[in-house]
Amino acid sequence: MYDIETRQRALALVDQGRSLSSVSKETGISRYALRSWQTRIEPRARPASACCRCGPVPRPPDDPAAYAYLLGLYLGDGCVSRQPSGTYALRIACANAWPGLITACRNAMKGVRPENSVCVVQKAGCVSVAGTSRHWACLFPQHGPGKKHEREINLEPWQQQIVNTHPWAFVRGLVHSDGCRITNWATRPVRGRPKRYEYPRYFFTNKSADIRRLYTDALDRLGVSWKQANAWNVSVARKASVALMDAHIGPKY
Incomplete structure (x- = not known):
């Protein structure tokens, strides 16, 4: 919480015609805060919000x-x-x-x-x-x-328990961030002539070996077949596994 004097000084800079970005860089105050102060300068009283993790008895998030x-x-x-x-x-x-x-x-x-x-x-x-x-x-x-x-990325036991209970939600988040569903194509000879055929495929790309491991561990628990396409890419291409991914994830929209 910033006091009223700090807010007034910051808004005085804005009133000089300065942009919110430049005032934010100079004062360290976020543009979001500066924008909100333009309509209401006095601090709002905020009720104390309990944290599920740092309370006396840590628990998982409510959702x-x-x-x-x-x-x-x-x-x-x-x-x-x-x-x-x-x-x-x-x-x-x-x-x-x-x-x-x-x-x-x-x-x-x-x-x-x-x-x-x-x-x-x-x-x-x-x-x-x-x-x-x-x-x-x-x-x-x-x-x-x-x-x-x-840096090393590992889940805490309480996080791993959530991932084990809601693996599709976790995989969906990973695919929605660093993954995609594409249509691949290839050719093969049929009666002496090349024939093109297409098939859907999921890719997940991340430089972190730890994060790729978390992804593939979840796929293993879900029965989804995968392979390491290259150093940073994990591919899901088998028909049954793609159908399973489609049922729970699908293309981004």
Whole structure:
């Protein structure tokens, strides 16, 4: 929470004609906060919100399926960063081409932390679905400095239990972030002539060996056949396994 004097000083810079981005860079205050202060400057009283993880008796999130999906999105295209106010921001990058994914991401974030607001910030070619809370670090202990593929990524026992209970939600989040469903084609000789045939295929691409392992472990539990296509890619191409993925995931939308 910022005091009224801090808010007034920041808005005075905006009143000089400065952009929200430049004032944000100078003061360390988010553009979202600056924008909200333009309509209401006095601090709002916020009720204390309990955290399922840092309370006296840690427990799973109230919506474990939403959490499993959000965990998959976070491991793919998400980050948790500490804010100057002491809170944490969870940001998930989503392509503009998939409005359904953006909506699903927002719903999952609200399902996990219904007490906190969620905003969508437009960027070049994508949006950042973001929410601020003091407890994102509790819910995503994998956060840390640097890129995820440059550090060890393992699930806590309580996270693994959620993934084991809701594996399809977890796999859906991973595929929606770093995966795709495509139509492959190949040729083979038929009566001496090349014939083209097409078949659907799922790819999951991530530089982190740990995250790829979490993905393939979940596929193994679900009975989905997969193979390592190359250093960073996991492929699902067998007809029965693709049908199983289609039934629970399908193309992005």
